[in-house]
Each structure stands twice: as C-alpha cells, then as structure tokens.
Amino acid sequence: MDWRDQGFVLHTRKHGETSVILEMFTQSHGRHTGIVRGGVSRKMTPILQPGTQLDVSWRARLEDHIGSFTVEPLRSRAVVLSDRMALAGLNAVTALLSFCLPEREPLNDLYKRSEQLLDLLGQNDLWPLAYLRWEMALLDEMGFGLDLSACAVHGTNEHLDYVSPKSGRAVSAEGAGEWVDRLLPLPPVMLGKGASSDEEIVQALVTTGYFLSEKLAPQIGYKPLPDARGRYVDLLKRRLTSP
Numbered sequence: 001m002d003w004r005d006q007g008f009v010l011h012t013r014k015h016g017e018t019s020v021i022l023e024m025f026t027q028s029h030g031r032h033t034g035i036v037r038g039g040v041s042r043k044m045t046p047i048l049q050p051g052t053q054l055d056v057s058w059r060a061r062l063e064d065h066i067g068s069f070t071v072e073p074l075r076s077r078a079v080v081l082s083d084r085m086a087l088a089g090l091n092a093v094t095a096l097l098s099f100c101l102p103e104r105e106p107l108n109d110l111y112k113r114s115e116q117l118l119d120l121l122g123q124n125d126l127w128p129l130a131y132l133r134w135e136m137a138l139l140d141e142m143g144f145g146l147d148l149s150a151c152a153v154h155g156t157n158e159h160l161d162y163v164s165p166k167s168g169r170a171v172s173a174e175g176a177g178e179w180v181d182r183l184l185p186l187p188p189v190m191l192g193k194g195a196s197s198d199e200e201i202v203q204a205l206v207t208t209g210y211f212l213s214e215k216l217a218p219q220i221g222y223k224p225l226p227d228a229r230g231r232y233v234d235l236l237k238r239r240l241t242s243p
Contacts (some may be wrong), residue, residue: 007111031105052078088235093117099220134202154174162185
C-alpha cells in the first residue's frame with residue numbers, strides 16, 4: 001500500500017533511537033501517522049515542526065499498519081517562532097486537530113480552511129477573527145455546529161443575544177426569560193454583524209469553547225481540551241488589557 005499527498009505537521013514523537021512518529025493532516029487522507037526514519041537528525045528536525053507544509057509519501061505492507069513516511073518540505077511556517085501570539089495560535093490549531101480528528105478520514109473542506117488559517121499566521125489583526133471562524137467550522141465538521149439563524153424559542157431572527165448550551169441554537173433576549181443566566185453569549189461577531197473586536201471574539205470563544213469541551217470532548221472519550229487552546233485564548237484576553 002502506498003500513496004502520495006500534501007499536508008501539514010500536527011505532532012511528532014520520538015520512536016526508537018533515530019526515528020519519529022509523524023502525525024499529519026493531509027489533504028486527501030485526513031489525519032494520518034507514519035514513521036519517519038532518521039527523523040531526529042539535524043536535517044530533519046527543523047522540517048518536522050508543527051505547521052510545516054510537506055509533500056509526503058506513505059508506504060505500508062498492509063493498509064492498517066502504521067507505515068512509514070518520506071517527506072519533502074514545501075513551506076515552512078517557522079517565522080511564527082518569534083511571534084508569541086502567532087506561535088500560540090499555531091499550537092492551538094494543530095493541537096485541536098490532533099485532538100479531535102478521526103484517523104484516516106478525508107476532510108477536504110476543513111483541510112482547506114485550516115491551511116488558509118495557517119497562511120494568515122503573523123497577521124495578528126486578522127488572525128483572531130479567522131481563528132474564531134475556524135473553530136465554528138471545526139464544530140460544524142465534527143457534528144456540533146451552532147444554529148444561529150433564528151431564536152429557538154420564538155423563531156425570530158432579531159435581537160439574538162444568546163446560545164442554548166443544550167441545543168446550540170440561538171436565543172433572543174425576549175426568548176431567554178428566566179433561563180438567561182444559563183445561556184451562553186452570542187456576540188454580533190458570531191453572526192457576521194459589525195466590526196469585530198478582541199472583546200467580542202473572546203466572548204465568542206467562551207461559547208465555542210463550551211461546545212468543544214462539553215459536547216465534542218465527551219464524544220471522543222472525555223479527554224480534556226488541549227492546553228494549547230486555553231493558552232491562546234488567555235493571550236488574547238491579555239491583549240485586551242495591554243496599553
């Protein structure tokens with residue numbers, strides 16, 4: 001069995017003395033792992049960094065074997081290493097993809113969105129909103145998409161201020177009633193209205209974070225969300241208070 005594809009690095013871990021197990025998000029084969037011989041060498045280590053775009057060939061005797069990769073670098077994203085926000089964002093994306101993607105299942109739309117998001121790294125004015133949109137798309141792809149089209153109570157599409165943590169549907173201020181304290185925020189940025197601000201994006205990430213941790217994570221084994229996601233949100237919060 002063998003194939004050739006493109007993708008970007010999610011994670012590596014050492015395997016034996018000289019090799020690594022490489023985890024990739026590939027365009028046509030989804031999240032896939034394989035052994036890279038000599039992966040700990042000085043030549044290979046800089047190539048096998050999270051976010052690096054690679055051309056990969058995978059080969060195994062049988063389809064269900066872990067197999068091995070040979071890799072060729074296409075595009076480095078090492079520039080983010082000197083940018084704290086960009087590095088935190090990169091780590092959040094690769095950690096979440098590694099956390100929740102099923103193995104070997106092609107997810108072409110999500111792959112394209114993820115690649116486009118990584119290409120924006122370093123553009124810190126644009127990236128938080130793009131990241132929020134990506135998290136919403138990730139929830140949708142994983143089967144936990146939010147329905148923000150109309151109020152779950154009255155069916156109207158005006159004054160939508162909240163999200164039901166149970167159904168993921170929008171709720172208007174009028175429809176919230178006595179349940180308002182139990183609902184999640186629905187800032188206008190999630191509806192594509194008005195200019196975005198870091199404050200609104202942080203509010204929105206509270207909502208998407210709830211569905212990631214309380215809906216998606218239990219579905220895949222009650223694992224806690226990767227710390228990298230929380231670190232990125234914390235940095236974004238600190239940016240709100242910086243002079």
